[in-house]
Amino acid sequence: MGTLDRDKAIAILNRIVECELAGVIRYTQFSLTVEGEDRAEVATWLRAQADEGLKHAQRAGRLIALLGGQAATASWAPLLGGDVHDIDTILRASLRHETEACHADQQLLELSRGRSVFIEDYARDLIVTETMHINQVGRLMRQPWEMPSEACRSPA
Numbered sequence: 001m002g003t004l005d006r007d008k009a010i011a012i013l014n015r016i017v018e019c020e021l022a023g024v025i026r027y028t029q030f031s032l033t034v035e036g037e038d039r040a041e042v043a044t045w046l047r048a049q050a051d052e053g054l055k056h057a058q059r060a061g062r063l064i065a066l067l068g069g070q071a072a073t074a075s076w077a078p079l080l081g082g083d084v085h086d087i088d089t090i091l092r093a094s095l096r097h098e099t100e101a102c103h104a105d106q107q108l109l110e111l112s113r114g115r116s117v118f119i120e121d122y123a124r125d126l127i128v129t130e131t132m133h134i135n136q137v138g139r140l141m142r143q144p145w146e147m148p149s150e151a152c153r154s155p156a
């Protein structure tokens, strides 16, 4: 088993913290502004994602500490504007968010594979969760959608 690049792992985990915290804000905002026929169902899902994002951010933060690093969120992802109410726009933004989260998890998996069972298992677990979220967003959308080809693909 090779050696894990600890600094790179911490940097990726910090991106995960950043992304998940942005999700907390985005999803909370979306849950408050979403309108339309399926508002209640979509708002419930959005609130659940905000809760889960916070748990994911805290879990990644604990992992950073375990690796001897510091959680250092440097920037915030842009938000949609509080005046967005359209379900489709919100779900498409949600799909982009979930795909972005999955990319960071994928990078962590690639970095840790064969180097740290602990980090590898953590990354795999997150990839499964985010892939399920991507599918859930797709099923909430009224318009035809496809799993983004770049989302949660298996590393070569």
Ligand SMILES: [Fe+2]
Pocket (backbone or CB within 6 Å): 049, 098, 101, 129, 130, 133
């Ligand atoms: Fe997610």
